[in-house]
Amino acid sequence: MSLASALLPATAHERAYALITAVDSLGTGCFLTVSVVLFVQLVGVTPTQVGTALAIGGVVSLFARVPLGRLSDRLGHRRALIAVHVIRGLAFPLYLVVHGFAAFLALSVFVLVIDGWESPVRKVVLYAFAPPADRVRIAAYNRSVYNLAFAGGSLLAALALAGDRLGLYLVVAGNAGSFLAAAGFAGRLPAELRLPPPPTGPGPVSPRRYAMVGLVLGSLFLCTSLLSIGIPLLVLADFASHRWLIGLAMALNTATAVSLQVRLARGCDTVAGSVRAGVAGGFVLAASCLLLFLSDSTPAAGGIALLLAGVVALSIGELSASAATWGLGLMLRRHDLSAHNQSVWSMYISLPQLLGPMVVAWSLHALHGAGWLAIGALLAAAALALGPVALAVHERIERDVSGAVLNDSMAG
Secondary structure (H helix, E strand, O other), rough: OOOHHOOOOOHHHHHHHHHHHHHHHHHHHHHHHHEEEEEEEHHOHHHHHHHHHHHHHHHHHHHHHHHHHHHHHHHHHHHHHHHHHHHHHHHHHHHHOOOHHHHHHHHHHHHHHHHHHHHHHHHHHHHOOOHHHHHHHHHHHHHHHHHHHHOOOOOOHHHHHHHOOOHHHHHHHHHHHHHHHHHHOOOOOOOOOOOOOOOOOOOOOOOHHHHHHHHHHHHHHHHHHHHHHHHHHHHHHHOHHHOOOHEEEEEEEHHHHHHHHHHOHHHHOOOOHHHHHHHHHHHHHHHHHHEEEEEEEEHHHHHHHHHHHHHHHHHHHHHHHHHHHHHHHOOOOOOOOHHHHHHHHHHHOOOOOHHHHHHHEEEEEOOOHHHHHHHHHHHHHHHHHHHHHHHHHHHHHHHHHHHHHHHHHHHO
């Protein structure tokens, strides 16, 4: 077997899905890297206004996912996926013509709502062709593709930032083009993407139980704010003469994700395996906070080594939590793999993340170094809670299965 065949997906559908992921994330990586500079220089808004608009857009996007998921189920998933990418391709160039906060707010909210629509629809398209046993593996593979292409987009954007405004225009045009290309690739998918018929047995777990698992698991994704906010704050406060560590931390995170995501997702095609991954990921995240706390009080090279070790642990914990999210999202509602259901799960997972930037920034500002210990304790508590909550749901499913089998045997 050649190296290329070992790295590429096995089926045509998997390759098409991975290509959509790569093109999409390449453009996204380009745009997000230059977005703040573009908003301030071209749109004419302040950094505070940028943060306000993105926060409002994030909240609106979160609660728009469920009705948009229902719409996707009515439209058809391939058609919805094409529509999402076409709308994104047409919307992003508008950043070059809007000016002022009101127009920027309206456009940002719209773009974030469409971005939030894309992920659940694309997951359902994946599930339509992937055998149940391979769904988590393929999701993990595509996350690796996403991270690798995103990093490539960021490098291209760095070149644009070194130039004048023309570079910003080219990035926006390239991002729009990537979405339109993704729409074209999605159009090559089969016209009818049909999910396999639901298996016999019990119905899905109750929304309340489903929400509990999602909210607890979502709490582990404070780690995203630790990487984007916590690490830069730590470097600026304690390693100010080594600001290059921020870039190195991001590169380490990407390299870890690309190399380990598929491996860490193994075993997450069952509820028990997903719970183990989520719990382990939570404790690794807590350990990363301890390492980052110790780096604060360790001098010179030792402190840098602890910082980088903390970044690697943070990345591994995030990868394990992501794998648990895919596995539990599938197995706890195996009778309902619609876009509506995936949107509901995405909303539960994302709700705690809305508080992430505030929790991380406040903890590290008010508690200083001890803030890392407080955040680590919170992550450990979420990991401890995940096992009992998710396994209780699993036991409920098993009881329902046993009851269904018993009723069938008695009816026979």
